[in-house]
Amino acid sequence: xxxxxxxxxxxxxxxxxxxxxxxxxxxxxxxxxxxxxxxxxxxxxxxxxxxxxxxxxxxxxxxxxxxxxxxxxxxxxxxxxxxxxxxxxxxxxxxxxxxxxxxxxxxxxxxxxxxxxxxxxxxxxxxxxxxxxxxxxxxxxxxxxxxxxxxxxxxxxxxxxxxxxxxxxxxxxxxxxxxxxxxxxxxxxxxxxxxxxxxx
Amino acid sequence: xxxxxxxxxxxxxxxxxxxxxxxxxxxxxxxxxxxxxxxxxxxxxxxxxxxxxxxxxxxxxxxxxxxxxxxxxxxxxxxxxxxxxxxxxxxxxxxxxxxxxxxxxxxxxxxxxxxxxxxxxxxxxxxxxxxxxxxxxxxxxxxxxxxxxxxxxxxxxxxxxxxxxxxxxxxxxxxxxxxxxxxxxxxxxxxxxxxxxxxxxxxxxxxxxxxxxxxxxxxxxxxxxxxxxxxxxxxxxxxxxxxxxxxxxxxxxxxxxxxxxxxxxxxxxxxxxxxxxxxxxxxxxxxxxxxxxxxxxxxxxxxxxxxxxxxxxxxxxxxxxxxxxxxxxxxxxxxxxxxxxxxxxxxxxxxxx
Numbered sequence: 001x002x003x004x005x006x007x008x009x010x011x012x013x014x015x016x017x018x019x020x021x022x023x024x025x026x027x028x029x030x031x032x033x034x035x036x037x038x039x040x041x042x043x044x045x046x047x048x049x050x051x052x053x054x055x056x057x058x059x060x061x062x063x064x065x066x067x068x069x070x071x072x073x074x075x076x077x078x079x080x081x082x083x084x085x086x087x088x089x090x091x092x093x094x095x096x097x098x099x100x101x102x103x104x105x106x107x108x109x110x111x112x113x114x115x116x117x118x119x120x121x122x123x124x125x126x127x128x129x130x131x132x133x134x135x136x137x138x139x140x141x142x143x144x145x146x147x148x149x150x151x152x153x154x155x156x157x158x159x160x161x162x163x164x165x166x167x168x169x170x171x172x173x174x175x176x177x178x179x180x181x182x183x184x185x186x187x188x189x190x191x192x193x194x195x196x197x198x199x200x
Numbered sequence: 201x202x203x204x205x206x207x208x209x210x211x212x213x214x215x216x217x218x219x220x221x222x223x224x225x226x227x228x229x230x231x232x233x234x235x236x237x238x239x240x241x242x243x244x245x246x247x248x249x250x251x252x253x254x255x256x257x258x259x260x261x262x263x264x265x266x267x268x269x270x271x272x273x274x275x276x277x278x279x280x281x282x283x284x285x286x287x288x289x290x291x292x293x294x295x296x297x298x299x300x301x302x303x304x305x306x307x308x309x310x311x312x313x314x315x316x317x318x319x320x321x322x323x324x325x326x327x328x329x330x331x332x333x334x335x336x337x338x339x340x341x342x343x344x345x346x347x348x349x350x351x352x353x354x355x356x357x358x359x360x361x362x363x364x365x366x367x368x369x370x371x372x373x374x375x376x377x378x379x380x381x382x383x384x385x386x387x388x389x390x391x392x393x394x395x396x397x398x399x400x401x402x403x404x405x406x407x408x409x410x411x412x413x414x415x416x417x418x419x420x421x422x423x424x425x426x427x428x429x430x431x432x433x434x435x436x437x438x439x440x441x442x443x444x445x446x447x448x449x450x451x452x453x454x455x456x457x458x459x460x461x462x463x464x465x466x467x468x469x470x471x472x473x474x475x476x477x478x479x480x481x482x483x484x485x486x487x488x489x490x491x492x493x494x495x496x497x498x499x500x501x502x503x504x505x506x507x508x509x510x511x512x513x514x515x516x517x518x519x520x521x522x523x524x525x526x527x528x529x530x531x532x533x534x535x536x537x538x539x540x541x542x543x544x545x546x547x548x549x550x551x552x553x
Contacts (some may be wrong), residue, residue, distance in 0.1 A: 014517070021232045021516040029236055050236045 035059030068119050070159045074104040074138035077112040079114075081130035081139055087094045088131060089123035093118060095167065104136050114160040115167045119189045120168040124157035206298065210287055218455040219249040225511050232515045238435045253399065259444040264327060267441065271325035276442065278448035279318030286311040290463050291366040293495030294375060302366040308464060309350055312419055315457065316342045319428070319438050322450070326441035334437025337522065338428030342419050344529045349415035351537035352408040355544040356398055356468050359405075359552075365467050372396050373474030374486045384551040392486035394477025397471040402551075404543045409469040411537050411551060413506075418460035418529070423514040427522060462506035466499055473499045486526050 031047045033056065034040065051058065060066070082090040093116040102110050131139050149155055162170070201548020223238065223246060230237030238245025254287075265270055289304040291297040301307060316339050360368050370376055374392035382388045383403060388395040399406045418425035421437075429437035439450045466472060473495030477485035520528070 017516045018512065021512065024234055024513075025228065025231045027231075027234065031233065045236075048231075048236050049234045050230075052236070052239070 002043045008055070031056060033058050036061055053172050060143045060145065062142055062143070064145070065126045065141045067121065067147055068124065068130070069140055069142045070117070070119075070139075071138040072114065072117065072160050074106070074136045075114060075117065075160075076108055076110050076136055077114045077117070078106060078135060080133045084129045086129065087123050087125050088128060089116045089120040091120070095162075095170045096177070097170075098173050098177045106136055106139070107110065108136055113162065113167075113170050115162045115170070117160040118156055118158045120156045122152060202225075202390065203298070204295070208356055210298075211284065212285065214287070214456050214459065215452065218452045219253060221455045221458070221507060221511075222252075222451075223249045224508075225514075227516045228508075228511050232512075243497050249420060253448060256448045257445055260436045260445065261444040262441075264360060266327045268327065271321045272441075273446070275318050275322035275325060276446045278321060279315055280449045280453040280456070282311055282314035282318060283453045286460045287463070289365055290460075290467065291472055291495075293492040294370075294490065295492045297366045300364060300366050302362070302364045305353060305363050305368070305464075305468070308365075308460075309346070309353070312457075312461070313342070313346060315419075315453070318453075322442070323438040326438070328441050330434045330436075331438050331440045334428045334434045334440070336467040338421060338438060340522075341421075341425060341525060342426065344526060345415040345425075347536050348411050348529060348533035348537045349419065351534065351541055352412040352415065352505065353464075353468060355408045355537065356405060358541065358544040359398075359402060359548055364488050365472070368398075369467055369472035369474065372398055372401075372471040374479065374490060375474075381552065384547070388478075391478045392474065392490075394471075394476045395478055397476075402544070404540050404547070405469065407536070408540050409522040410467065411456070411511075411533050411540070413467060413470075414528075414533065416465065417510060418525070420457045420461055420510070422427070422458065422510055424517040424520050425525060426514075426519055427525065436456075458507050458510055459503060462477035462503040462510070463499070465506055466502035470499075470502045472502075 027047070029048050030053060031049070033051070035058070037059075077094040079092050079094060082092045092114065094112040095115050097111055100109050100111055101113065104110060120159060126141075128141055129133055129138075131141055136183070226248070227237040227245070238248035239392050241247040241251050263269060270302050286308055288299045289297070289301060289307055291300075319338045319342075320335050323331045323333075323338070326332070357363060357368070362368060362371075371378055371380065371456070373396050374390060376389055376396070378389075379387055380389045380396045380401065382395045382400055384401075386395075394400070399409055417423075421428050426456040428434075429439075439447060442450055475494060475498055477489050479486045
C-alpha cells in the first residue's frame, strides 16, 4: 500500500518538475530593472536574470559613491579635501596668486593657483568625506562605477598640473610678493614702534 | 549513385542538426534557468555553435603521453560511425529507406550497443581514472538498459510481426495492407492519421513507449542517467582527455545518438513518416499529406519533438545515483516490460483475431 502511494507521488513529482521548468521556459526573456528606489524592487520576479551588461545597466542611486570628479574651474584650492581624506589619496600643491585670479560659479574669489591636483583612485576608499567638506561643491562623486585600467598608474587621476616652468615663475612671483609683503609688514611694524615710542 | 548522394546528404544533415541541437539545448537550458543563452553571435546567437566548432577544429590535438594511442584515436571514430550506421535502416518516407533489410530493428539494437565499445575504448585508452570510471559506469548502464528497451520494442514488433522498419511504418497508416484497429475495436485502416499510430493500437503500448524512452535516455547518457559524464563527480567522464576534433566527434555522436533513438521511437510508436492528420469523411487529409516529401517532414518533426523532450527532461531532473539507476532498471522497468510482452501476446491472440 505504502509503495503504491510512493510510486504515485514519484510520478506526480516528475510531472510537477516538468511543469515548473516549462513555466520558466515560457517566461518573458527581457530583463526589467527598476532600480533600488522603486517600490516593488524586491518583487521583480518576471524576465530573465541575465543582465546584458554593456547594453543594459542597473540604475544606480543618485547618492551612490563611485568615481570622484572635480570641476577645476570652481576649485579654490583650499586643500580641505586633502586634509580630511583618511587615506591621503588627494595630492594638492597650491601657489598663492599675486592678485585675485577669478571667481567660481558661486561667486567665491579664487586666490590660489593649483600647481597640482591629483586623486589616486587606487588608494581611495570611497568614503565621500572630501565631497562633504568641499566649500564650493566642485568635488563630486559621479555615478560612473565601471572604470578599469591595465596600467595602475592610470588610476591616479590628474585634474590639474601646471607646467614646471610656469609653476616656477608663479612661485617666484609669489615669493617676491611674499617678500614685499614681509618688508611692508616689517616697515609698518617699525613705523608703529616709532610711533609708540613717540607717544611715550 | 543515389545511395552515395543520400548518405552524404544525411551526414551533412546530421552535422548541421547536431550544431543546431547544441544551440537549441543551450537556448532551452538558458530559458529554463531564466537566462538568455547565446545572443551575440548571429541572430539569436544562431552562429554560436558554428563559432564553437571552428574554435574546436583549430585547437591543438593533444594525446596524453601514457594513453593507448591507437585506441585513443579509434574510439571517437568508432562511436560516431556506429551511430551514423544506425540511420541506414531508418525509413524516411514511404519510398525512401537506405537499406530495407528484414532485420532492421534488430540491426539497430546491435548498432546502438557498439557505441558502448567505443566508450569503453575511449575510457580505457585515456589512461585516466575519471575517464575509466566514467566508461565503466557507462557500460554497466547501457548494457542494463538494453534489456528493457529491447523488451519494449519486442512488445511492439510482436503486434506487427516484422522486424523491417519500413513495414512497421506501413502498418501504422493509410498505406497499410493489414487492418488497423484503434484500441482493438475501431477499424481505422482507411482513416489513418493519429488514430493508426502504434501507441493507439493497443492500450499497453504507451507504457511500452515510456519504458523505451527512459531506456533510450540511459543509452544516450543523458540526464537523469548521465552518470558516465557526471560533471560534478568525474569532470567529463569518458571524454575527459579528448580535445579538438576528436572531442567534436564524440560530441557530434552524442547528439546524433539522441536523434537516432528519437527516430526509432518515432518509427515504432508514433507512426514514422505517417501523417498525424486523419481522413475525415470527404476531407481526405491523410491522403493529401502522405508522400515522399511529407513523409520526411513528418518523421523529422516527430523525431525532433522527441529530442526536444529529451532536452527538456535533461534540464528538469537531477542525476540518478548508481544504485538507484540499477534499481529502476532491474526491479521496475524489466519486470514491467516482461508484463508488456505478455500482454502483447494476449492482445495479438485474443483481441486482434
